[in-house]
Amino acid sequence: MTALGKIVRTTAFKLSAIYIAVFSIFSVFFVLYISYTANVVLNSQVRDTIRTELLGLADQYRAGGLVAVVEAIDQRAYQPGASLYLVTDVSGRIIAGNVSRVSVELLGQSGVDPVTIPYERFAGDRGDRTAMVQVVRLAGGYRILVGRDIGEREQFRTIIGSALAWALALMIGLALLSWFFVSRRVLKRIDSISATGRRIMTGDLSGRLEVTGTGDEFDRLAESLNAMLVRIEDLLNGLKDVSNNIAHDLKTPLTRLRNRVETALAGDGEPESYREALEATIEESDRLIRTFDALLMIARIEAGSPGGEDTEIDAAAIVRDVVELYEPVAEEAGMAIDLRAGEPVCIRAGRELISQAVANLIDNAIKHAGRTDRAEGGRLAISVAAEQDELVLTVADDGPGIPEADRTRVLQRFVRLEKSRSQPGSGLGLSLVAALVRLMQGSIVLGDGEPGLVVTVRLPMK
């Protein structure tokens, strides 16, 4: 692409071209209109002047005869800017005046209206002069011609024409100049956006568009795009973490699976040990399937189509049901559940999804805070209530809690705080809750229960 081609293709250039065309057409029309109107006005002025002078001369002829007329004409004819005067006798011989020659036919006719003719001011004049003249016949065969040179008007027309040309040239020049500066600025910013875009495409996801702070359209565009980039970066980082974690979390059980089968094959060949190995294999693959299911569920929630229909449901009743499901498990883990879910809290959501989120939170609390070997029992406090137009669900345990630095991290997929990963669970429970909360445009906060973990989920009730 040539540099010129690039410029011609820009929006700024096209817009400028359209503006120039529109303004040019308008100004040409305007100037033509003015000159036409001026012409009409001047013509009628000239006619009036001629007529007045003719009447005056005719009066003088009647009063003082030819002598008076000739005197008057001689007087007027040589003043600067004088009209044209001519007095002839019957044969057409010039008696007085400041015109050296006009056509004979003209003198023959004495029209009511002035006509435009070429004439010679003095003998041998080649000035291509034109004038508007009128002839009057007097008694005695004399003729008087009065006229005005209209060459000045031609000059006037030329002046207007050149003024128009200048104006147009100036306008185009200014338009080009302003277009150059405006489009250069615009082009520069668009080019910088393109360049940043290309840089990001090549893998530098931390790149951001420049925001100049003027608050103009480009700033707003840059802000939107930057927000999009932040989200994309988050998603990609999440994906990267997830891939790493999938590699670890799925490879580990697969390796265990394979080792177990291998050991069984190389073993003593007793049916009983085969059986044990096979049962363990099924268990392990079931765990893998669960992990996959949870992953798919999170992916579906994040894609915004978790399935199921949203209905008007009472969140308090749902929490009660889930608590009832988990109560025996909590008891086995030495925990007493303290449930505060009295008032109905209506929310429009999928029953299954809310149930699963609550179940995951309770399950998480039991897994991390439940200990059968504790001297006194653990406590699991669950409450659900409406606060203004928000549903607030809290699940608080008195277990070890989560260090502040890790609280955001545990909401990500596969993040499990104990390094050994000896505890059961996929590390997906809280991330599923987080994904669900995001889908419902709510918030999830992990806090310190001193001791223990307090999870607070807020969902808009709409």
Add this chain to the structure above:
Amino acid sequence: MRILLIEDDGDAAAFLMKALREAGHVPDHAGDGESGAAMAANGGYDVLVVDRMLPKRDGLLIIDDLRKSGDQTPALILSALGQVDDRVAGLRAGGDDYLPKPYAFSELLARVEVLARRKIPQAAETSYRVGDLDLDRLGHTVQRAGQTITLQPREFRLLECLMQHAGQVVTRTMLLEKVWDYHFDPQTNVIDVHISRLRAKIDKGFEAPLLHTVRGAGYMIRDGTG
């Protein structure tokens, strides 16, 4: 019982056919939607096991056509899509149960047997009896050997569900679906704990246990002597 398996995956079908035969059933196999629909229309099956995505004709369409022609043979839908939407669509098309892939064979077998039994209308049954255990559905009372047992409402429904399918394996997932109406994975052995509580109430102190754990499959309530 006679089972029609409509499944296009050859390996999976061969495995299922063999396993169903070993479980004492008489399975037929159709490898695509068209032949499957023709075989199902001929009738004579106790249960249909239909893969959802089939060549030539969609599994849901087969079931829908059968239902429209008045055929109420229970159908279990198998699907690789485990979403709530798909389950709803499957049940709406006339399917009686829905099992997402991958599934455990024990789960499939348990569900097929429960479905086959359902063919006999039993909605009018107001009480169940297994051995010396009685459950009155209307009075919400449970007695064993004449001794009244007090159960929590959920324990009652758990026992009711097990007794409704007495002599059949009921899997943990089935219990979670039928008693709690949850279709998600609770991640923990919640059902086992509920069962052990129930067991403590109905079996403890009695000579013959009625509530049995079927290893790798689920639970079954049956008369110990039978």
